[in-house]
Amino acid sequence: MSNNILHKIDNALLDFYLEANKDTIYDLLQESFPDMEDYAKRKKQLLFLAKATIQKKHNEYLLQLVSKFQKAIQMNIEKPISILKQLVQGNPSFALYKNLEKLSKEDIIEIIKDKNLVELLEQLDENEKNH
Amino acid sequence: MTLEEEFYANDMEDILDRMNAYAYNHLRRIGVKDLRATTPLDLVGEVILKVIEGDRDWPNAKCSFKVFLFGCLKSHLNNYAKSHRPVFVNELPEIRDGEATGDEAEIVIKAIEMLKTAGSDTDEITVFECWCEGITKPAEIADFFDRDVKDVYNIEKRLERRLAKLKPQISKII
Numbered sequence: 491m492s493n494n495i496l497h498k499i500d501n502a503l504l505d506f507y508l509e510a511n512k513d514t515i516y517d518l519l520q521e522s523f524p525d526m527e528d529y530a531k532r533k534k535q536l537l538f539l540a541k542a543t544i545q546k547k548h549n550e551y552l553l554q555l556v557s558k559f560q561k562a563i564q565m566n567i568e569k570p571i572s573i574l575k576q577l578v579q580g581n582p583s584f585a586l587y588k589n590l591e592k593l594s595k596e597d598i599i600e601i602i603k604d605k606n607l608v609e610l611l612e613q614l615d616e617n618e619k620n621h
Numbered sequence: 622m623t624l625e626e627e628f629y630a631n632d633m634e635d636i637l638d639r640m641n642a643y644a645y646n647h648l649r650r651i652g653v654k655d656l657r658a659t660t661p662l663d664l665v666g667e668v669i670l671k672v673i674e675g676d677r678d679w680p681n682a683k684c685s686f687k688v689f690l691f692g693c694l695k696s697h698l699n700n701y702a703k704s705h706r707p708v709f710v711n712e713l714p715e716i717r718d719g720e721a722t723g724d725e726a727e728i729v730i731k732a733i734e735m736l737k738t739a740g741s742d743t744d745e746i747t748v749f750e751c752w753c754e755g756i757t758k759p760a761e762i763a764d765f766f767d768r769d770v771k772d773v774y775n776i777e778k779r780l781e782r783r784l785a786k787l788k789p790q791i792s793k794i795i
Contacts, residue, residue: 495753498755499752499753502751502756502777503650506778508691509760510639510759510774510777511771512638514771514774514775515639516638518642518645519638522646523641533637533641536665536666537634537637539670540633540669541628544628608623608624608675612680
C-alpha cells in the first residue's frame with residue numbers, strides 16, 4: 491500500500507470520526523474506555539480546565555490592551571488612539587466621552603471587553619512594529 | 622469567530638467524545654502498543670490547551686473549529702508516536718500528500734485480498750475501495766452504494782478494527 495493510499499485511509503477515518511452519529515461515537519467510546527464513569531469525570535475536568543484557561547487568557551489580553559491604550563494616550567500615539575476613539579463611539583455608555591485621558595482602566599475594560607481582543611492586540615502590535 | 626466564541630458556540634462535550642474515540646483508535650491503528658502512563662484523554666487535553674494557549678494558529682485557519690481541532694489532534698498524535706518510537710511496533714511511515722511508492726492498483730488488490738481473508742464482507746470491501754478512490758465522507762460513500770449513512774458508520778467502524786488487526790501484514794506491502 492503506498493503512502494498515497496494510507497493518506498486516503500487516514501482522511502476517510504478522520505471524516506468518519508467528524509461525521510458519525512452520536513450513538514456510533516458512544517459505542518466506540520465504550521469499547522475504548524471501559525470505565526465510562528471515570529471517562530465522564532475526566533472529560534468534565536478537562537472542560538473545566540479549558541474554560542478556566544480561556545478566562546485566564548481573556549483577562550491577560552484585556553490587561554495587555556488596557557496597558558497599550560493607556561500608554562498610547564499618555565504618549566499621544568495616533569493609531570491606537572484612533573482605534574480607541576472608534577470603540578468609544580460605538581459604545582452607547584461612553585459615546586459622549588471626548589477626553590480619552592479621563593478613561594479609567596475599568597472604563598477601557600468595559601469598552602473593549604466584548605471585542606475581538608486578539609485582533610485588537612494584533613492591530614496594536616503591528617502599529618508598534620512600524621514605529 | 623474568536624477561539625473563545627467558538628469554544629462556547631460548539632458542543633464541546635460532543636467534540637471531545639469524538640476526539641477521544643479518534644485518538645484511541647488512531648493510536649491502535651498505527652500500532653501503538655504501549656502508552657506508558659499517558660492516556661488518549663491526556664493527549665486530547667494537551668491539544669485543547671495548546672489551541673487555547675495560542676500554540677496552534679486558529680485565527681488564520683480556513684476550516685471549521687471542529688475540523689481544526691481534529692487536524693491539531695492528528696498532528697499531535699503522529700508527533701507523539703514519533704517521539705516515543707521505541708515503545709511502538711509497526712509504526713506507519715510518514716505520510717506525505719501525493720506520494721506513491723508503487724503500483725497503487727496492484728497494492729489495493731493485495732490489500733483487498735488480505736481484508737477478505739481476514740473476514741471482511743462485501744460492504745467493508747466496497748467502503749475500502751471508496752476510500753482508496755478518495756471518496757472519504759460517510760455521506761458520499763452512502764450515496765455511492767445507495768445505503769443508509771448509519772450503515773456506513775457501522776461498516777467503517779468494523780473496517781477500522783480490521784485494518785488495525787491487519788497492520789503487521791499490510792505493512793509488508795507498503
